[in-house]
Amino acid sequence: QQQVKQSPQSLIVQKGGISIINCAYENTAFDYFPWYQQFPGKGPALLIAIRPDVSEKKEGRFTISFNKSAKQFSLHIMDSQPGDSATYFCAASIVIYNQGGKLIFGQGTELSVKP
Amino acid sequence: GAGVSQTPSNKVTEKGKYVELRCDPISGHTALYWYRQSLGQGPEFLIYFQGTGAADDSGLPNDRFFAVRPEGSVSTLKIQRTERGDSAVYLCASSGGSGEQFFGPGTRLTVL
Numbered sequence: 001q002q003q004v005k006q007s008p009q010s011l012i013v014q015k016g017g018i019s020i021i022n023c024a025y026e027n028t029a030f031d032y033f034p035w036y037q038q039f040p041g042k043g044p045a046l047l048i049a050i051r052p053d054v055s056e057k058k059e060g061r062f063t064i065s066f067n068k069s070a071k072q073f074s075l076h077i078m079d080s081q082p083g084d085s086a087t088y089f090c091a092a093s094i095v096i097y098n099q100g101g102k103l104i105f106g107q108g109t110e111l112s113v114k115p
Numbered sequence: 116g117a118g119v120s121q122t123p124s125n126k127v128t129e130k131g132k133y134v135e136l137r138c139d140p141i142s143g144h145t146a147l148y149w150y151r152q153s154l155g156q157g158p159e160f161l162i163y164f165q166g167t168g169a170a171d172d173s174g175l176p177n178d179r180f181f182a183v184r185p186e187g188s189v190s191t192l193k194i195q196r197t198e199r200g201d202s203a204v205y206l207c208a209s210s211g212g213s214g215e216q217f218f219g220p221g222t223r224l225t226v227l
Contacts (some may be wrong), residue, residue, distance in 0.1 A: 006157075031212060043119075043206055044158065089157050095214045096117035102148065102171060103208075103216060105157030 002027060004092050006106025011014045013113050019077040021109045023090035026071065030092040034103070035064065038087045047088075048075070080113045087111070117141075119219035122209050127225045128197055133199040136192040136222045140209030147190050148216060149182055150174075158206055164190060197226045 005024045013019045013089035025032075049065040050057045050073065057064045063076040077084055087110050091103040120139040128134050140147050145166055150158035160174040164184045175181075179197075184190040194201055204223050208216040 034215070036218075041220075043220045046215055046217065049215065091157075096170075102160040102163055102174065103150075103158070104160070108155070108157050 002104055004090060004106045005102050006090050006109060008109060009107065010110045011112070013080045013111065015080065015082060015113055015115050017080050017113075019080045019084070019088070019111055020074060021088055021111070022072065022074045023092075023106050024070075024072045025092050025104075027092070028071070030095050030104075032093045032095045033064070033066065033073050034091050034093075035062075036089045036091065036105075038078075038089065038108075044089060072097070077111075080114045082115050085111055085113050118211050118215055119207055121205075121219040121222050123222060124220065125223045127227065129227050130197060130199060131168050132197050132226075133225075134194050134197055134224065136194075136224070138190045138207030138209075138219060139192070140188065140193070141211070144209035144211045145187065146210040146212070146216075147184060148208040149190070149192050150208065150218075152204045152206055152221070154203075155207060161192070161205075170193070176178075194224075197224075199226050202226045 035047045036044035037047050038044045048059045048062045061078045066073045087108045089108050091108040093103045094101045122137045134208045147164040147224040152158040162182050166187045166208040181193045206220040206221045208218045210216045
């Protein structure tokens, strides 16, 4: 019940295209869903996050879509660029005292954007 | 500093040795987390501190792993009697009032 399942494992997109990565969870107590971007040899960097009281959140070219009833959420990268090539992780947690609790991560998606 | 820092960036040790990994969180962040990331996997939670106390240590794999945060700022992850299976990148993250977790660059531990 603590798992977060992420797909696809790898994704190749042409420059200018839309990259879509999906995640599913089981624990309905989760109330915070961030996406992280990780480049080789670096730590994960927070991209965008959503709480379950909204169905969509957009920041620049990045959009999270959230479906509470299906227990699924996805990351859309619009106008994908070669610089977006990285590994993306979804995660989920239960927020504790506004500090956040432990993050449960998906398995990761390796995105390659071809010029 | 502006972000989470971790030292050393790389640590090579021999099986059976003791290692310490250090994390400096973002100034003012009261929550601190340790995760472990194996090659090709997502980070796995180890332990979470709120101030000086360990609020959740359910992710520590066994009693060879221990972490401290004596003054509520810097934290040290300690691994005794290291095994080859401990080889991984150890990540630290800190969090302020927003709930967002910000990660450091990690320490790559290699046990020979």
